[in-house]
Amino acid sequence: MRCHVLICPDKFKGTLTALQAARAIARGWHRVRPRDTLDLLPISDGGDGFGEVCGHLLGAQTRHASTIDAAGRPCRVRWWWVPSRNLALVESARAIGLARLPPGRFHPFELDTSGLGALLRRVARSGASRVLLGLGGSATNDGGFGLGRALGWRFYDRRGRELLRWTELSRLARVEPPPCPALFRSLTAAVDVTNPLLGPRGATRIYGPQKGLRPEDFPLAERCLRRLATVMEEFWRRPLANQPGAGAAGGLGFGVLAFARGRLVPGFAWVARHARLWQRLRAADLVITGEGGLDRSSLMGKGVGQIALACRRRRVPCLALVGRLTPWPDLSEWFRRTYALTSAFDEVRAQTRAAEALAELAERAARDWSVDLVSNPPAETRKRADS
Secondary structure (H helix, E strand, C coil): CCCEEEECCCCECCCECHHHHHHHHHHHHHHHCCCCEEEECCCCCCCCCHHHHHHHHHCCEEEEEEEECCCCCEEEEEEEEEHHHCEEEEEHHHHHEHHHCCCCCCCHHHCCCHHHHHHHHHHHHCCCCEEEEECCCECCCCCCHHHHHHCCCEEECCCCCECCCHHHHHHCCEEECCCCCCCCCEEEEEECCCCCCCCCCCHHHHHHHHHCCCHHHHHHHHHHHHHHHHHHHHHHCCCCCCCCCCCHHHHHHHHHHHHCCCEEEEHHHHHHHHCCHHHHHHCCCEEEECCCEECHHHHCCCHHHHHHHHHHHHCCCEEEEECEECCCCCHHHCCCEEEEHHHHCCHHHHHHCHHHHHHHHHHHHHHHHHHHHHHCCCHHHHHHHHC
């Protein structure tokens, strides 16, 4: 029985881009079910790989620029240019991403977002007036302080001394803006989470540990971000810290609002609209998605969770092929079946030969799907088979 299969994975962080993952799944699936129609749609929600996915969708040109990483080390990074729209696509993880740093070498108190600000200034000098910025995957927790300094903002304590590190922000008394706070006519930041800057669901407590913050670091980090939020909200005379996504990328979402005069949008929704996801989903008998790590948090605005939600609403079966799986009680209500590289293969192979392993995992999924079809074919598949 022939099926129309929509293959729409996110990246497998550190091993495969979303496009590489989609192609690997398609290769494995085709070996077992060569008559199926495969529609490949790499996705992103604003995190690592966002620029590549959006650049592919919009037919963008690849550009490069020099900047510094989150630790202040020189680096050269890629961005994308769409001349017809005068639009630059920038991915913050390319400059200040956690994946750029040696594991465990730097503490988040030593890191900031100034490299992203320097990158945006270079993009502006290239002639771009509009920017779409993917925020996820950062190594930082500075609330966008480094971004602000790189864009020309200055931060002072009550004695008029300039603050040069974000861990000094608990003493912040006033800010001095640059002559032109808005670097671009339009800056839109794509976020992959809806967390606020502060509180139990804020940047520090939810995402800080992923970057290396320890519980004993939380009080200082939160004091600094709270003071930054208070001063910037007084400056702009409007609330910023509680906006959905302000806590994205260690508070970089807040920094975009406060220092770049940007706006925040859900990254997955932007990709879905431009990729015509919903039309392509309506034509599918089966959807295959995946990412590097699948757990309960994947349902909190992440791309894979949004795919699963859309399939659930439309009653389209959805399979998940992932790097690592952390099950939760109602997992089966979201995915017909789940497959994990770390369960099927040893850790070394899953990491170093990820594309090959993912293709083999897709073969297993295709064989299981063939068995499932015999007993319970999807309604649309039955209609096509009968016709």
